Amino acid sequence: MSLFWRIFGLNAVVLGAATALLLWAPVTVSVPILLPEAAILLTGLGVMLVANAALLRIGLAPLDRLSRLMSTVDLLKPGQRLSAPVRGGIAEPVHAFNAMLDRLEAERATSSARALSAQETERRRIAAELHDEVGQSLTAVLLGLKRTADQAPDPLRGELLLAQETVRDSLDEVRRLARRLRPGVLEDLGLAAALTSLATDFATHTGMKVSRGIQSGLPPLEREAEVVIYRVAQEGLTNIARHAEADRAELAIHRTGSSVVLRIDDDGRGIGEAAEGAGIRGMRERALLLGATLDIAPSPAGGTRVLLTVPSAGKGARP
Structure with a gap:
């Protein structure tokens, strides 16, 4: 009827x-x-x-x-x-x-997959240009300053050494940006080593104490899944540094049944009722590509917990 x-x-x-x-x-x-x-x-x-x-x-x-x-x-x-x-x-x-x-x-899943694939390709291109073009130019400037400083009189040598240190810091920053854009350690050494390097780099540059819990013997994952997990971890730590006002953070990954679970906790002020920004929505889009679930909720430590549950798969998995 x-x-x-x-x-x-x-x-x-x-x-x-x-x-x-x-x-x-x-x-x-x-x-x-x-x-x-x-x-x-x-x-x-x-x-x-x-x-x-x-x-x-x-x-x-x-x-x-x-x-x-x-x-x-x-x-x-x-x-x-x-x-x-x-x-x-x-x-x-x-x-x-x-x-x-x-x-x-x-x-939406299809279009997001295309957009994120294009994004990863562009990131690799920019990282290569930063490393090959900008990095080499700064290295040449650094060597030129060193030769000039060796031949300069004492009053000028101090200023040249100061300029040399500035260029060296800029070169380190360019290399760090290139690593963030294209995590070579992920491609070369795998997900566990990449997450360990990410946590160490984050702690070094923010001064925050970061504890790690990387379980050994994780099930094989597709390369795309490893990239998604790495990017979600990267964005989660970045959000902590920008918004959480936290003193401690924890990055952990472990196996639960046939799934791999990434967990990020902090002791900051929590997410509260704030609207989700572009960073969190980007994390959700990446999770959709794998049929994974992303939960963002209060952490037992008082801050925010990010929980990404990724189903493992053998097809295209890293040996």
């Missing part, structure tokens, strides 16, 4: 019941109307309105749920669906909406 006929039927039932009461009830209406008769008529009208409203609310309840979900659905949090009635006109739009969400989530 279509929605139109369902609503028509509900109203017909209410109006038919009211008509039957008027036909067979021993109540008459005088002219002019008497107060008891007016009270009976108004009571009957009230009963009809209440019954009609209750029946319509029951019949249209799935549409209310559909409207609320449409206003709050987030494609980065998949699996949000409505349970449709077994039959009736309302089941059709609910099924259509659920099917639309299926298509949108699949298209």
Whole structure:
């Protein structure tokens, strides 16, 4: 039965019941109307309105749920669906909406995969240019300053040595940026070594104490999964440095059943009710690529916990 006929039927039932009461009830209406008769008529009208409203609310309840979900659905949090009635006109739009969400989530995952793949390619290109072009230029400047400082008189040598230290610091920063853009240790030594290097580098440059818990014997992961885990860990530590006001952080990865779980805890001020920024949404997009789940919640330490659960797979896995 279509929605139109369902609503028509509900109203017909209410109006038919009211008509039957008027036909067979021993109540008459005088002219002019008497107060008891007016009270009976108004009571009957009230009963009809209440019954009609209750029946319509029951019949249209799935549409209310559909409207609320449409206003709050987030494609980065998949699996949000409505349970449709077994039959009736309302089941059709609910099924259509659920099917639309299926298509949108699949298209979003495909487009995100392409965008993130292009992003990784561009990061590798920029890292190579930083290392090969900018790094070599700064190295040449550094060597030139050293030769000049060796031949310069004492009053000028101090300034040249200071300039040499500035260039050396800039060269170190360029190399650090290149490593962040293209984690060579991940490609060469694997995920555990890359996460260890990431935590050490983070602690060195922020002064924060970072504890590590890298379980040995992790199941084999696809190369894409290793990149996603590394990038989520990188973004999570970056968010701690920028926003958490924390003194300690913990980076851990372990095996749970057939899944690999990455956990990042801090003792900062917590995420609270703040809206998710581009960094967290980027983490969710990466998790979607693998069918992984990303949970961000308060940490037992008082700050924030980031939990990434990645299903392991053998296809394309690193040996």
